[in-house]
Amino acid sequence: MRKSARIALILGAVALAAGGALYLLRPGPLHKDSAALRLDASTQLINKGEYLARLGDCIACHTEPNGPAFAGGRAMPTPFGALYVPNITPDDETGIGQWTADEFYRMMHTGITRDGSLMYPAMPYPSYTQVTREDSDAIYAYLMSITPVKRKNREHELRFPYNNRDLLIGWRTLYFKEGEYQPNPKQSAEWNRGAYLVKGLGHCAMCHTAVNALGGSSEAKAFEGGMIPNQNWYAPSLTSNREAGLGNWTIKEITDLLQAGVSHRGTVYGPMAEVVFNSLQYMTDEDAKAMAVYLKALPQKDSSPPPTSQARLVSPETMELGRKTYVAQCAMCHGEDGRGHPPDYPPLAGNQSITMESPVNSIRMVLNGGYPPGTKKNPRPHGMPPFSHILNDEEVAAVTTYIRVAWGNSGTPVNAKQVNDLRTLLPE
Numbered sequence: 313m314r315k316s317a318r319i320a321l322i323l324g325a326v327a328l329a330a331g332g333a334l335y336l337l338r339p340g341p342l343h344k345d346s347a348a349l350r351l352d353a354s355t356q357l358i359n360k361g362e363y364l365a366r367l368g369d370c371i372a373c374h375t376e377p378n379g380p381a382f383a384g385g386r387a388m389p390t391p392f393g394a395l396y397v398p399n400i401t402p403d404d405e406t407g408i409g410q411w412t413a414d415e416f417y418r419m420m421h422t423g424i425t426r427d428g429s430l431m432y433p434a435m436p437y438p439s440y441t442q443v444t445r446e447d448s449d450a451i452y453a454y455l456m457s458i459t460p461v462k463r464k465n466r467e468h469e470l471r472f473p474y475n476n477r478d479l480l481i482g483w484r485t486l487y488f489k490e491g492e493y494q495p496n497p498k499q500s501a502e503w504n505r506g507a508y509l510v511k512g513l514g515h516c517a518m519c520h521t522a523v524n525a526l527g528g529s530s531e532a533k534a535f536e537g538g539m540i541p542n543q544n545w546y547a548p549s550l551t552s553n554r555e556a557g558l559g560n561w562t563i564k565e566i567t568d569l570l571q572a573g574v575s576h577r578g579t580v581y582g583p584m585a586e587v588v589f590n591s592l593q594y595m596t597d598e599d600a601k602a603m604a605v606y607l608k609a610l611p612q613k614d615s616s617p618p619p620t621s622q623a624r625l626v627s628p629e630t631m632e633l634g635r636k637t638y639v640a641q642c643a644m645c646h647g648e649d650g651r652g653h654p655p656d657y658p659p660l661a662g663n664q665s666i667t668m669e670s671p672v673n674s675i676r677m678v679l680n681g682g683y684p685p686g687t688k689k690n691p692r693p694h695g696m697p698p699f700s701h702i703l704n705d706e707e708v709a710a711v712t713t714y715i716r717v718a719w720g721n722s723g724t725p726v727n728a729k730q731v732n733d734l735r736t737l738l739p740e
């Protein structure tokens with residue numbers, strides 16, 4: 313009772329300000345019930361906060377698989393040990409029920425938590441720092457409106473010396489730049505909206521930036537791609553047309569990829585499929601377009617034409633084993649000519665996510681198969697079966713090599729050891 317009274321008060325205060333503004337704008341006599349207006353404004357604020365929380369993908373980390381939403385407990389493995397993500401439901405004792413909007417904004421903006429301690433950047437505050445006060449307040453209002461869940465936080469299990477938060481002072485000096493997003497007046501409103509989402513709430517840099525030994529990513533290397541620690545997935549560079557750079561994609565192809573999870577160029581899979589599932593599919597068409605405009609315009613680092621086919625590096629025997637395996641196992645979906653049947657079955661010919669330097673993702677797809685996410689725009693995706701129990705290391709290497717060099721693809725060959733390393737790391 314006490315709690316809901318307080319929430320009502322907080323929301324009331326915010327709504328009062330908004331409601332007041334509405335009143336001033338309203339023409340005609342002021343006879344509409346002011347309590348009703350206040351309610352409208354607070355519902356609007358909560359809805360906005362819910363939308364923004366989705367763009368920030370808070371639920372993905374702050375929810376244990378099959379656990380109550382936002383109640384924490386999920387283990388986040390890092391090279392330094394496991395972090396257990398806290399409860400952010402508005403429970404007074406175990407969640408963030410006692411937090412004020414100021415404290416919440418300070419956390420988002422500076423990475424300093426309520427009790428004043430420094431936070432691990434596994435919470436993407438290095439990106440969220442760009443979020444405006446207004447948007448932070450909306451997310452806060454939304455979180456305060458959800459059902460509180462009583463669930464005690466679990467202590468992190470980090471190895472010495474990483475369990476000492478004071479160490480983060482050094483990390484912050486090197487890698488953390490505090491500050492809200494500053495619009496670039498030379499660019500369109502749409503581009504700026506896209507930049508704000510990609511750099512801020514979208515926290516795309518958290519994965520799409522090479523992560524150094526301390527878990528830091530520097531601004532100069534923004535969006536250059538890298539292996540995601542402990543996950544054995546490669547997050548490709550968004551600034552290279554030879555990886556996930558989108559300079560050559562149409563806006564429609566990009567918005568399809570982000571919202572539906574499938575496109576005529578390729579599909580999302582692995583951790584990116586989860587990002588689309590939990591977060592990006594909920595973007596409005598306007599926000600998806602803004603993001604696409606910004607991503608397409610990101611300066612590309614490789615302006616030289618891509619290298620030509622490396623097929624000549626492959627022995628005729630390997631090429632023949634790869635081709636035979638492909639025809640027998642893959643061609644029914646991806647086509648003998650590699651053009652697939654997009655958007656359901658992605659093309660492999662000319663697909664950047666196959667020819668990029670790191671072959672890790674393609675090897676994993678062949679071993680484990682996968683499903684694009686089920687989304688509002690593509691509710692029943694077609695999947696790909698796993699081949700780990702059908703093909704041995706040589707065959708997987710040969711077929712992966714084949715798809716990387718056939719049809720003029722500019723990838724490099726893969727060997728059986730690379731396949732075996734991943735096979736032993738991955739669950740069946």
Ligand code: HEC
Pocket residue numbers: 364365368369370371372373374388395396397398399400407408419425426430431432433434435436440451
């Ligand atoms: C990539 C995973 C990840 C995402 C996404 C994420 N968080 Fe977190 N969050 C964490 C981790 C890990 C911590 C604990 C950090 C620490 O202990 O220093 C944390 C801590 C917090 C805390 C502090 C809680 C406390 O009791 O101290 C709040 C509040 C919070 N997150 C809110 C959010 C919100 C709001 C969003 C979405 C806009 C979000 N988080 C998205 C991983 C994440």
Ligand code: HEC
Pocket residue numbers: 510514515516517518519520540545546547548550555556558569577578579580581582583584585587592607664665673
């Ligand atoms: C949890 C880590 C993670 C986050 C956060 C993340 N990505 Fe990704 N992304 C990946 C991985 C891994 C891949 C490679 C798999 C794939 O291609 O689908 C990828 C692939 C991509 C691709 C290439 C898809 C293709 O088929 O060529 C694009 C474009 C992309 N991401 C954009 C984004 C944007 C924009 C954001 C922020 C809104 C984002 N990513 C956030 C991990 C992530």
Ligand code: HEC
Pocket residue numbers: 577578579580581582585637638641642643644645646656657658660663665666673674677678681682683684694695696697699711712715
């Ligand atoms: C039953 C149909 C089917 C078969 C057979 C199949 N695939 Fe796929 N493949 C798919 C689908 C659907 C996806 C998208 C999966 C996703 O996004 O998680 C996919 C994705 C891929 C990708 C990632 C490309 C991208 O942009 O998403 C690669 C690489 C790939 N397949 C290679 C192969 C190889 C090599 C074989 C044979 C050994 C094969 N596939 C057999 C349906 C199939």
